[in-house]
Amino acid sequence: MNTTTIYSIEGMTCMGCVAHVKKTIEAIEGVAHVIVDLPLNRAFIQANVPPKAADIQKLLGEKYGVAVLVQDPIFAAVSEGDSGSASDHLNIADAPWKQLKPLYLIFGFLIGGVFLSYFSALRSVGFDPVWPEMMLDFMALFYLVFAFFKLLDLKGFPQSFAMYDPIAKRLSFYGKIYPFIELGLGIMLLMRIGVTQVLLMTLIILGTTTIGVVQSLLNKRQIQCACLGTALKLPMTQATFIENAIMIAMALVMLF
Secondary structure (H helix, E strand, C coil): CCEEEEEEEECCCCHHHHHHHHHHHHCCCCEEEEEEECCCCEEEEEECCCCCHHHHHHHHCCCCEEEEEEECCCCCCCCCCCCCCHHHCCCCCCHHHHHCHHHHHHHHHHHHHHHHHCHHHHHHHCCCCCHHHHHHHHHHHHHHHHHHHHHCCCCCHHHHHCCCCHHHHHCHHHHHHHHHHHHHHHHHHHCCCCHHHHHHHHHHHHHHHHHHHHHHHHCCCCCEECCCCCCCCEECCHHHHHHHHHHHHHHHHHHC
């Protein structure tokens, strides 16, 4: 009977590392199935006899650090291979949402910043005349902030982005220029240049990405979200879909 064991795999930095770790572990005798999660630095291994962490370590090399975290049942006590406290116990259902905290904070700061910048106008003329401008500024800042994080790792971003974006999968150069596309769209919105064209571009590029996100969620693929580049490791969850949906909804409202 196969049992599931969770291992901590430190040292993974990109989806290439994930593929290498997965392939190496799958080659071990008795291993039935492997899921490697980059954001969590975890490997979930189903095997009739769980491989020893030392054996996996030897196969992967010195770049990686391997330790056993949890064996069946999932929420059993942490094994002797992990010296962490009780707070290190992993709740598989909640961890991805907790790791999206940077995304929530960014959205909160963007909304708060736009609201405060229009506070005087809201007090003097009310919400109705001002809200279109507020939405455009929010979308502009969204593009600029998200472009900034992608530009921090221009080399690593395209590979992560291609894991789920349909265009980036087929056209490798698209992932390389995508951060600059977002940067340009943000600047154009702030300067109110070609607003209609920017909104149409938003529907196209974010709509395409959203299709890829939905496919990944339906297939339950364990991949890293590239919305904030590779500087912050975010798991692909329903929140990624919601993030794109908000921008698409705003674009539709402004167009129609």
